[in-house]
Amino acid sequence: MxxxxxxxxxxxxxxxxxxxxxxxxxxxxxxxxxxxxxxxxxxxxxxxxxxxxxxxxxxxxxxxxxxIDGVGSNYQQWMIDLNLPEIWGRYAGTGVGVAVVDTGIAPGITDLFYNQSKYYVYGDNVEIKDNAGHGTFCASLVGLRNTSGNYVGVAPGCNLFACKISEKRTFENTERDAQRYADAINWCAKKTDIHIVSISWSSSISNAATLSLIQEAINNAVANNKIVVCSIGNSIVYGDTRKYYPACLKNTIGVGMVPDKENGDPCINEFLSVVTNGSQIKSYNQNNELIADSGSSFATAITSGIIALMIQKMNFSYSFAAITEKLAAMTQKTTFIITEDGSSQVSFDLPLLKPELLLNFFNDVV
Missing domain, CATH: 2.30.30 (SH3 type barrels.)
Structure with missing residues (x-):
């Protein structure tokens, strides 16, 4: 701004x-x-x-x-679509703590500030530095300061925390390494200055004991007034309904990208709470390069930023139930036709975040 x-x-x-x-x-x-x-x-x-x-x-x-921001500002189109420039005139997520659970965060990124003394890593000899880029991309979307002319962060006034659960974009051994979700979430639950746990990293987990550990951690976080926002995952097959975690556990907000034939579709199941922009989103990678990428990961980071704006608007008087209720009120069941070459059309009614309803919340329009 x-x-x-x-x-x-x-x-x-x-x-x-x-x-x-x-x-x-x-x-x-x-x-x-x-x-x-x-x-x-x-x-x-x-x-x-x-x-x-x-x-x-x-x-x-x-x-x-x-x-003096106006038409000539370097906003991304999805920001304009969501009415974010108007919302930023009053709210920036100031004072809201957002922990990004991912591949870490890279130093030296333009306008990307995070707590360098308080962070989580999954091992004693592990550095918080992001070598994969996914964590930096998502953290920038949540809370880049937006002072250099490139508008990336949804909540530029928030306080970012980094939690590193993997060195690469996939776990080396999912059934073993997935316990890191629980460890990172429990770490966040103890921090009074963290309000949102943003997890754009999703995994297919079959081990019941591991899922139970993660569920207990999520319940612990919610009991400590944290909002756990998770990526629902990206479809691999046509009309994909498979479950990825932690999104497909209780007490989470599952986020997917708006279906886009060119850029991908979300997984679609009963844990999907909201879909929003996730196609060709620009953010910074670990090399301080502004690049475009698509996926439910980035819709999740955007939603976490929006929730940070909401918490500031609510003057920090919030709960998981209140946030989910208000977020649901900003969505509208919308029919999407998902097709694949050589296959018949399939329609899904998905909870689309509606820009006018989002703006109504910040303008106190009932």
Whole structure:
């Protein structure tokens, strides 16, 4: 988000209040990149402040500046489709902690900030550094700051945490390694500053004991007021209904991509809670390259970012039941025709996230 100063404006270092230290004085016409808005001291009837997201925790009172993002901004089309630029005028997921359970996170990524002292890795000699790229791609979608001109992060004001459960894009031994889901989720459950556990990594697991461990961890996380968001998986066969985990366990929000003949379809089963954009989504890989990719993994990261915006909107007064209820109210059963060359058409009614219903939530329209 970008703002233009309209009158002499003090930089407030440390918070959204005039009692905080005064930094540089910004003059009319100055343009400043900010991550979003927060509620702070009320001045002249206006308590909205712009948050920069820098190390100094700088803020600017919105009464002395105006948002100048517009048609020319470098938004991705799916962001416009979901009305995110309008939502970002008030909410950026500020203060919401999101843990991304995946292949880790790469250092040195443009605008990607995460907690470098508090993270989970699956072994004593394992580094959090992402060598596969999937974790970095998903983390960027959740919470990239969006200050460099490339709009990627859905909740640019959130606090990111990284959980590494694999070095590669697949487990070496799924039945053995899948217990890492439980370990990572339980780690998140203990952290009071984590609110969302985003798992874009899905696996086919047949071991009942392993599934029980993961279910217990999810239940533990929900009992500690965490929202567990999981990828439903991508179809391998035509009209794929197979179950991938952890999404197909209780107390999760299962997310799939909108079916797209060119870019893929989600798995379709009773655990699918919402479908949203997942085709040709741009984000950063481990080499700091902005690339496009498709899949339910990325629809999951987008949904986790949206839930971060929701939690800020709800002033952190939320529960798993409340989030799932409100998210369901933003969806509408929509018929999708899924075809494959040489096969007959099959139709599915899927819970599509509707942009107008999403915007209604943030505008308090009942």
């Amino acid at each position: 970008r703002i233009k100063v309209t009158k002499l404006l003090n930089t407030r270092v440390g918070g959204a209040h005039t009692t905080y230290q005064t930094g540089a004085v910004r003059e009319p016409g100055d343009e400043i990149e900010v991550t979003g808005t927060v509620q702070g001291e009320e001045l002249d009837g206006n308590n909205t402040w712009y948050k920069v997201g820098d190390d100094a925790n700088s803020h600017y009172w919105s009464g002395g500046a105006e948002q």
